[in-house]
Amino acid sequence: MQKNINTDTKDLFVGIDLGGTFVKIGCFSEKMEMLSKISIPTDNDRPKATMNSVVNALGSLLSQAGLRMEDIKAAGIGCPGVLDTKKGMIITSPNLPVYKGFSISRYVSEKINAPCILENDANVAGWGEYVLGAAEDVDDMVLLTLGTGIGGAVITDGKLIHGAGNSASELGHIIIYPEGRECGCTQRGCAETYASASATAKRANEMLAEGAASSLQDIFIERGDVSCKEVYEHASQGDRFAYEITELTAKVIGLLCVNIFSYSNPDKIVFSGGMIAAGQALLDRISFYFNKFIRKDIDVKIEFCFANLREDSGIIGSAALARDTFCLV
Ligand SMILES: [Zn+2]
Structure with missing residues (x-):
């Protein structure tokens, strides 16, 4: 534009x-x-x-x-x-x-x-x-911030979408699992209750407390909790439990992106927030689940990338x- x-x-x-x-x-x-x-x-x-x-x-x-x-x-x-x-x-x-x-x-x-x-x-x-950043070459984009919650911005034809009551683009509150985990917004099963950085750490901590076998147990026993960053580090080092935790995160974000595609058909979905420190492996797994769940009857073009401005x-x-x-x- x-x-x-x-x-x-x-x-x-x-x-x-x-x-x-x-x-x-x-x-x-x-x-x-x-x-x-x-x-x-x-x-x-x-x-x-x-x-x-x-x-x-x-x-x-x-x-x-x-x-x-x-x-x-x-x-x-x-x-x-x-x-x-x-x-x-x-x-x-x-x-x-x-x-x-x-x-x-x-x-x-x-x-x-x-x-x-x-x-x-x-x-x-x-x-x-x-x-000025990762989506400067397109007119239709979505930003997903992966931090304490999951925030969103939707830009369509060069305009930010606000909605009638200013609560559009709260993409972390798209429901992925009906009757799933309770969300701060009072709904159940919102994407951010599974796949934000905080929710990823929370799911790991709940299962570590139940005695899940993992290289994270040493940290959990010493400190009482593990961080999302540590879950991704241990997943990349081959810990099966940590990997499964990150797989559900990627699956939920992939599903969220499928729903976003149906809603605004962006050229790009840009990810920002603390969780992007997990790097290319995170993008690859989100792409995997997106491709698994997305409709196959039309030609789907979309790019996933990280934010530039930090x-x-x-x-x-x-x-x-x-x-x-x-x-x-
Ligand atoms: Zn919610």
């Missing part, structure tokens, strides 16, 4: 990644070259104080780089949770409960005197990959989304 952007070369774009522990702030040129970045602690109890600190930190960041607040053309804020993106406020966010109902984007917009957009963190990361995806994605929301012509 041809993207025409109405900006001057001196225009600045700000990306803010509002997390439960830290806020990352980045300043970018119109071509999304990072000019400077900083990280400050999040005040979980005082939203206004946090956003005041963000604006102050941004001011210092700009002056250190010889840049001016007046040159900020737009800002984007990414944060976890279900959001009202039209009002720029959080509807529900487990890590930032006190921020509920606070119009973050309007508050920041008034402080910096430039338009500001608030967007879900997975959507922001997806937009970053779409504009730890700065939140600030890059939100700055790019701000630019493309307010300056794309």
Whole structure:
């Protein structure tokens, strides 16, 4: 898709990644070259104080780089949770409960005197990959973040999908096993209750507690639990139990991708989050199960790959989304 952007070369774009522990702030040129970045602690109890600190930190960041607040053309804020993106406020966010109902984007917009957009963190990361990362060559893509839960972003014909109540693209809550494991969302059998990094570790720990034979038992006995990373490490070293745990993870993600294909038919599904440290073996097994379960009556073209932007995806994605929301012509 041809993207025409109405900006001057001196225009600045700000990306803010509002997390439960830290806020990352980045300043970018119109071509999304990072000019400077900083990280400050999040005040979980005082939203206004946090956003005041963000604006102050941004001011210092700009002056250190010889840049001016007046040159900020737009800002984007990414944060976890279900959001009202039209009002720029959080509807529900487990890590930032006190921020509920606070119009973050309007508050920041008034402080910096430039338009500001608030967007879900997975959507922001997806937009970053779409504009500047692993999916920059396609118009239809899906991002799946494999971490504590499974987050998602769906971009179709160059647009993020939000849905009527802003809860579209919560792909980790697609049900894979009816009447399966209980999910935090109150449904049962959601993909993320089996295949997130946390759920993968949880399934391993449950079976290790029952005495499953595995090279992971030494760690489990010493520490009381094993991590998802350790499960993948032991699987790659030939431990059968660890391998079976990772196989169910790959099977559930493969099934999830089959459902995603039927829903939005993306050119690419991009994976991000801590679990992608498992590397090519993870992609290969997801592809295996996708190919096993996908319909065979049509020509299915899809590519699975890892995200490119990594730890700065939140600030890059939100700055790019701000630019493309307010300056794309
Ligand atoms: Zn769920």
